[in-house]
Amino acid sequence: MATGRDYRGMTAEQRLADRRQRLLTAAYTLFAVAGFTSTTIERLCAAARISNRAFYECFSGREDLMRAVYDRCVEETMLAVSKAIGQAPPDADSRIKAGISEYIAFVTRDTRRARIMHLEVRRSGDILTAHRQRAVSGFTDIIEDTLGELEGALPGRTHLMALGMVGAIQELLIEWVLAENPPPLEHLTETAVHIFRRSFGSEPAYPGSKGSTSL
Known part of the structure; x- marks a missing residue:
């Protein structure tokens, strides 16, 4: 004491x-x-x-310290994303684009943060399972709160689609962390926004193709 x-x-x-x-x-x-x-x-x-x-x-041990480091990374990222969404134009498309852009930009601004949140969280095994699930739920809630029940979304499926959006962004960042030649960050952002818009029926084709909605 x-x-x-x-x-x-x-x-x-x-x-x-x-x-x-x-x-x-x-x-x-x-x-x-x-x-x-x-x-x-x-x-x-x-x-x-x-x-x-x-x-x-x-x-109490390395595991306790790892949980504290991971939780701080998540808390700082959530604050940055929530701020970006709050400062964006009020329509859902603009707010989600702002949130995705800020998430990717903030996490990758320091490679240590990106590795802890998207690589070491998995390598550490069961010690971070509950904390990772809580983080996923937190980011899913942010997307849900921003979207509401958008026109074009499958009725009653907003939660599942938001959850899938979180998973897609995480996998894109794992690729960025592990790749020998990481893809440009703007490509990650464009891809994530494209996935979102396609999921909710607001973009007919991949960015740059005929009939697509530009970012």
Whole structure:
């Protein structure tokens, strides 16, 4: 239990928060670059410049730390996407395009975030299953709230179509993370928007083809 005594100008609570933040920062890089399974507690402690004992004052284990890193990535991404949607024109098409564009742009702005959210979350196994499902549900809810029951959507299927949209974007980003020659980000965005518009019957053909609706 932390006490209120000051040490080098910091209270015990502040020292604990500082160590926790240093571990989160170290894990953000190590889990993304070396991978979760290859990153030991000793390596994390060395990078964060804390003792093994101090580690367990902050987290119960590597799994607990991985969950915290993943959850922070998801929370930051949700905030960015929600803001982009809120600033877009009020029609559903514009808002969904803004949300998709911001999701892809924000996640890929830092490759570490992209790898943790779309690659290491799967490689880490069961420890992130519930957290990943909660993230998927959160992004699905954002799409549903934006869409409502759009004309062209199958009646009662908006949830399933929104869920499929989340899955499609995730797979596109996995391809971007793993590809030796990653596709241009604008191609990912165009493809994701095209999938959305085709799903809801608002785009007859692939962008650039005859009769298509331009982005």
